[in-house]
Amino acid sequence: MNIYDISKQAGVSIATVSRVINGNTNVSQKTKDKVLAVINECGYTPNAFARGLGLNTMNTVGILCPDSSDPYLAKSIYYLEQMLRQNGYDVLLCCTGYELSEKQNYLNLLLSKRVDGVILVGPNFIEVQDAKNEYIRLAAKKVPIILLNGTLSGENIYCALCDDFQATYDATNCLIKNGITDILYLYNSNSYSNKQKLDGYVAALADQGIPYRKEFVSYLTGDLQCVKEHLISLSRTGLDFKAIITSDDHLAVGAIKYAKSQNLSIPSDLSIIGYNNSIYAECCDPELTSIDNRLETICKNCISTLMGVFSKEPVPLKTIFPAELVKRETTSF
Amino acid sequence: MNIYDISKQAGVSIATVSRVINGNTNVSQKTKDKVLAVINECGYTPNAFARGLGLNTMNTVGILCPDSSDPYLAKSIYYLEQMLRQNGYDVLLCCTGYELSEKQNYLNLLLSKRVDGVILVGPNFIEVQDAKNEYIRLAAKKVPIILLNGTLSGENIYCALCDDFQATYDATNCLIKNGITDILYLYNSNSYSNKQKLDGYVAALADQGIPYRKEFVSYLTGDLQCVKEHLISLSRTGLDFKAIITSDDHLAVGAIKYAKSQNLSIPSDLSIIGYNNSIYAECCDPELTSIDNRLETICKNCISTLMGVFSKEPVPLKTIFPAELVKRETTSF
DNA sequence: TTGTACGCGTTATCAG
DNA sequence: CTGATAACGCGTACAA
Numbered sequence: 270m271n272i273y274d275i276s277k278q279a280g281v282s283i284a285t286v287s288r289v290i291n292g293n294t295n296v297s298q299k300t301k302d303k304v305l306a307v308i309n310e311c312g313y314t315p316n317a318f319a320r321g322l323g324l325n326t327m328n329t330v331g332i333l334c335p336d337s338s339d340p341y342l343a344k345s346i347y348y349l350e351q352m353l354r355q356n357g358y359d360v361l362l363c364c365t366g367y368e369l370s371e372k373q374n375y376l377n378l379l380l381s382k383r384v385d386g387v388i389l390v391g392p393n394f395i396e397v398q399d400a401k402n403e404y405i406r407l408a409a410k411k412v413p414i415i416l417l418n419g420t421l422s423g424e425n426i427y428c429a430l431c432d433d434f435q436a437t438y439d440a441t442n443c444l445i446k447n448g449i450t451d452i453l454y455l456y457n458s459n460s461y462s463n464k465q466k467l468d469g470y471v472a473a474l475a476d477q478g479i480p481y482r483k484e485f486v487s488y489l490t491g492d493l494q495c496v497k498e499h500l501i502s503l504s505r506t507g508l509d510f511k512a513i514i515t516s517d518d519h520l521a522v523g524a525i526k527y528a529k530s531q532n533l534s535i536p537s538d539l540s541i542i543g544y545n546n547s548i549y550a551e552c553c554d555p556e557l558t559s560i561d562n563r564l565e566t567i568c569k570n571c572i573s574t575l576m577g578v579f580s581k582e583p584v585p586l587k588t589i590f591p592a593e594l595v596k597r598e599t600t601s602f
Numbered sequence: 603m604n605i606y607d608i609s610k611q612a613g614v615s616i617a618t619v620s621r622v623i624n625g626n627t628n629v630s631q632k633t634k635d636k637v638l639a640v641i642n643e644c645g646y647t648p649n650a651f652a653r654g655l656g657l658n659t660m661n662t663v664g665i666l667c668p669d670s671s672d673p674y675l676a677k678s679i680y681y682l683e684q685m686l687r688q689n690g691y692d693v694l695l696c697c698t699g700y701e702l703s704e705k706q707n708y709l710n711l712l713l714s715k716r717v718d719g720v721i722l723v724g725p726n727f728i729e730v731q732d733a734k735n736e737y738i739r740l741a742a743k744k745v746p747i748i749l750l751n752g753t754l755s756g757e758n759i760y761c762a763l764c765d766d767f768q769a770t771y772d773a774t775n776c777l778i779k780n781g782i783t784d785i786l787y788l789y790n791s792n793s794y795s796n797k798q799k800l801d802g803y804v805a806a807l808a809d810q811g812i813p814y815r816k817e818f819v820s821y822l823t824g825d826l827q828c829v830k831e832h833l834i835s836l837s838r839t840g841l842d843f844k845a846i847i848t849s850d851d852h853l854a855v856g857a858i859k860y861a862k863s864q865n866l867s868i869p870s871d872l873s874i875i876g877y878n879n880s881i882y883a884e885c886c887d888p889e890l891t892s893i894d895n896r897l898e899t900i901c902k903n904c905i906s907t908l909m910g911v912f913s914k915e916p917v918p919l920k921t922i923f924p925a926e927l928v929k930r931e932t933t934s935f
Numbered sequence: 936t937t938g939t940a941c942g943c944g945t946t947a948t949c950a951g
Numbered sequence: 952c953t954g955a956t957a958a959c960g961c962g963t964a965c966a967a
Contacts, residue, residue, distance in 0.1 A: 271960055282938045287962060295936060314714045318654035319960035322943050327651065327715075332695075338680035340673060340881065347671035350697050359715060362665075362695045364683050381647045382660075382692060493884060522885045529887065548673065551826060552855045554862065554887040604944055615954045620946060628952055652944030655959050 270313050279307040290315060321383070329359045330575065331379035333372070334390040337364050340547040341518075341564070345390045345417060348568035356576055358385070367393060367458070373404045380411050386575050388415045392433075392462025395419040413578040415571045418462060418562065420587060427578065428587045429570040431562035433462050436592035437469030440514055440542050440560055443594065445477045447602050449512045449540055453503075454486045455496070455524070456516035463516050466544065470514060484508060489520060496523025497530060504531070512540040518549035521557050525599070541599040555598030562592045603646050612640040623648055654716070662692045663908065664712035666705070667723040670697050673880040674851075674897070678723045678750060681901035689909055691718070700726060700791070706737045713744050719908050721748045725766075725795025728752040746911040748904045751795060751895065753920060760911065761920045762903040764895035766795050769925035770802030773847055773875050773893055776927065778810045780935050782845045782873055786836075787819045788829070788857070789849035796849050799877065803847060817841060822853060829856025830863060837864070845873040851882035854890050858932065874932040888931030896923045 276283040281300060288296050289304040296304075307313075321327040330353050334342045350360045361384055363375045372394060379387055387408065394416065396402055402421050408414055409425040416428040437454075444452055454470045456463045467486070474481050485508075489499055500523070504510075515521040521543030525535065533539045535555050543550055546561035570588050577584035596602065609616045614633060621629050622637040629637075640646075654660040663686050667675045683693045694717055696708045705727060712720055720741065727749065729735055735754050741747055742758040749761040770787075777785055787803045789796045800819070807814050818841075822832055833856070837843075848854040854876030858868065866872045868888050876883055879894035903921050910917035929935065 272962095273960080283961080284938060284963075285936090288937090291962080297936065300936080316655070316960050317714060317716045318651055318658070318660065319943090320962080321651035322649070322655050322945085322960080323962045325651070325943080329694075336680060337670070337683065338673070338677045340671070340676070343673070343676035344671045346695070347669060347697060350670065350695055354696075360695045361662075362679070362683055362693045363687075364680055381650060383650045519885075525887070549881075549885050552852075552882050553885050554858070605946095606944080616945085617947090617954055617956095618952090621953090624946080630952060633952080649944050652959090653946075655944080655961090656946045658959075 270311055271316065275304070275307055275311065275313050278311070279304045325383075326385050327359070327383070328357055329361050329382070329384045331361045331363060331382070331384040331387040332390060333363045333365055333375055333379065333387060333394070335365055335367050335372075335393050337362065339391075340549060341545045342391050344547065344564055345568060348565055349388060349390070349417075349572065352568060352572040356572065369396065369401060376404065376408050380408055384412060385579065386413045386415065388417055388571060388575070389419060390417045392418045392430075392460045393458055395421050395461040397459060397461055397464055413575060415575050417567060417571050420461065422586075425578075426586075427571075427574045427584065429567045429574065429590075430462075430588075431567065431590050431592045433465040433562070433592070434469040434472070436544075436560045436562065436594075437466040437514060438473045439469075439592075440594055441470045441473035442477070443602060444512050444514075444540060444542070444600075445473065445479065450477075450479050451510045451512065452485065453500075453510045453513040454515075455489050455513060455520045456486075457488070457490055457520055458516070459488070466516050485510065493519070493523045493526050496520055497527045500524060500527035501530065511538075512542070514542045514544075516544050518543035518545045518547045518557060518559055521559065521599075522549050522553045525553055525555070525557070535599050536601045540601065542594075543599075546595050550595070550597065558597045558600040559595050560592050561595045563590045566590055603644055604649065608637070608640055608644065608646055611644070612637045658716070659718050660692070660716070661690055662694050662715070662717045664694045664696060664715070664717040664720040665723060666696045666698055666708055666712065666720060666727070668698055668700050668705075668726050670695065672724075673882060674878045675724050677880065677897055678901060681898055682721060682723070682750070682905065685901060685905040689905065702729065702734060709737065709741050713741055717745060718912065719746045719748065721750055721904060721908070722752060723750045725751045725763075725793045726791055728754050728794040730792060730794055730797055746908060748908050750900060750904050753794065755919075758911075759919075760904075760907045760917065762900045762907065762923075763795075763921075764900065764923050764925045766798040766895070766925070767802040767805070769877075769893045769895065769927075770799040770847060771806045772802075772925075773927055774803045774806035775810070776935060777845050777847075777873060777875070777933075778806065778812065780873075783810075783812050784843045784845065785818065786833075786843045786846040787848075788822050788846060788853045789819075790821070790823050790853055791849070792821070799849050818843065826852070826856045826859050829853055830860045833857060833860040834863065844871075845875070847875045847877075849877050851876035851878045851880045851890060851892055854892070854932075855882050855886045858886055858888070858890070868932050869934045873934065875927075876932075879928050883928070883930065891930045891933040892928050894926045894928045896925065899923055 365372045406423040420428045543559035546559040550557035550559040698705045739756040876892035879892040883890035883892040
């Protein structure tokens, strides 16, 4: 079943069939009806590959993320998929894992599939060492690249993110204002975004005249059990801490597990603040105070920027939204 | 940059370039080296659309799911994406929501994009009324359809699932054997799979001579708060229950929230068993006993079946795995 | 308003 | 081992 079959059956040329399919107005109602009738009768659908070849696009956007099962990234993907589809774009999904080389491979793979644009989801795409981000700039020579919760300068690269520095700065400040100064900071990746968060924590301490203590900051990967055990061993060294801020809700849940295991009561003995305001924050107990980085808003911004680029409208290179501290049961304020 | 440019630059015909690209053996090493050199120099990548047009495939599989941000579905998608990519297939992701008409629309959309196969993820695709599943059988006339955790008979439809009936049967039995007979059952969708789960619960009661009580079974949608409130109002009616089995971990977390709010101690006052063994089960407190339906195994089976269909090998129509009760802190056994 | 003819970039076939 | 050429199915100038 192709456009020739339809044109024969309807007694018109393929050009007319094409016009009808693509909503071209220069077709008489009578002809249009006839063609549509044949199309419906035959259940004809234009061949997407041929169309893609001619138009040099299949209206597809690539979404790259380290791990689509991470609740926060999963939510991002969900929003993006919905919004892209509303705009008539399909989603090609790629889960890269956390290795730089794989991210690079998959980005090139998407380019070779001729996607119209790529969205890099999550802060983990941007490395602190700028040279390692060069592959993204290279890709941006071919299609627009959108960073969701990441920031990178470069032509044809657009960023939408939350002010991570300010967010942890404010959260840290909030604790200090409430008389809590022994604050642990836990993070789980060395991305640029996580560096910002850490900087916010450090700056807040400095601004309040509280000395920064290296042993209060830990880089941690692994499951909840690992987090718990790390905190237990930390407290066994005699370290005394009254609060924990984490770069991720998952770590914060680990902190809750630690508190339970030591019979510490939350928040009177230990305050905990997570990051992302993901489902983790609601299903744990006590429910987690968490920094909300306005995921839906950011996703919406990404898509509107991308659509703007496609239609050659002027769009902002970088959009930064403020975070919001969502207070639940792991803090007393 | 197309195959003609390369062929000119290398001083060979486009046929030879094509042969080199596609690893055809009938090319002399010398020619091959020359062509490869030019390809690398120019950074040439074959046009995927043209290739698709010629081969009538772009090696793409559609994944349809109601909501990619649901932890259980997100995990499924993650596994599937990984495994498909290992086999050289891309993933076109579609989030349909829970409306039948939308599922239908999106399935047709995927077909029009000429995917090589479609995987329907999650039990929610199969309706109890068989007529409502007809659109899937129709789609299967064009490409193989794989049901992940669903079951439907039909040509070119393949199913991999977990024995939901047996799973809740065994879980219910387990509670009864431990002297708990007042067991609530909560479910959140009317899918075929959820019907199986409910049947398992009912059958276990019957086999143990415990009368089935309609008021012990609730259909519930909504967030954790809703679940909690429903249970509170249920207990206010004087209903006395000692255990809750749910069709989904999310509902079970709601049940935990309920127990907390009523100062019931878990599991001595109330036992809770969830379903899916998702991240919900680990991050709540107490950690949730949950029925694990072997997601990774099922995903692996789906992909191997699909690849089998693609290569025209004989494959099973239906594969059923047993579930496993993962015991944590919400049950005493 | 409609039809003809060509281009899009591959891969496959067949001839040499 | 290599080259010429015909599909693949559609969109679209351009002609009528």
